[in-house]
Amino acid sequence: MNKELFFIIGNISSLVIIVPIVFAILKYNRLNKVQVSLGYILILVFIVELITNIFWHKKINNLPIFHFYAIFEFLLIVNIYKSALSGLFSKGVFIILAIGFTAFAIINMFFFQNIFEFNSNVTTVMGVLVVFFALSYFYKLLKEVRYSALETNPMFWINSGFLIYFSSNLILFFINNNLFKEASEASYMVWGLHAIVNIILILFYTIAIWVKPKEQ
Incomplete structure (x- = not known):
């Protein structure tokens, strides 16, 4: 993947998050609990995309943002599954996972992969859990x-999006940081594929916001 195509796909991946957010705003009074919880993830993603892109254009290392983003994203995902999987697992399991993951992310940040490195350890663990x-x-x-x-x-659409996104990116999350130390055709290819999968995830988010749940 060449640099020009990478930037086109990357820009689409960053901007497409606006679509489900607009739908969520238009349907706010008709959203159910799961859709509202998804809305929190959409807001988080929008803020992170905005800040990381500003850093990118100013040539500032934006990797520290992803260290903190991973923690908040996982906590919001746990909040969704805590209700969706209530028949299989107790709330205590999710509380333990949330605390344990947060602790692991902080330890990784200080002792294994500092904030200026891609946090592949954390994103790999999160991918496996999700x-x-x-x-x-x-x-x-x-x-x-x-x-x-x-x-x-x-929840069906959200869950399907999560499964596709996190399973597809497990290999990316596990790749050694050496690949990302300098721009290369290989790094453009990997991150380009990541952007494509992210677009697919946002499509599933959009469907999840758009559908009208039937009354139970």
């Missing part, structure tokens, strides 16, 4: 006796 959550949710759906219209279930 993929586990996603598979657990699909398992829960299969165990349900009653029929439910999945196409109108926001």
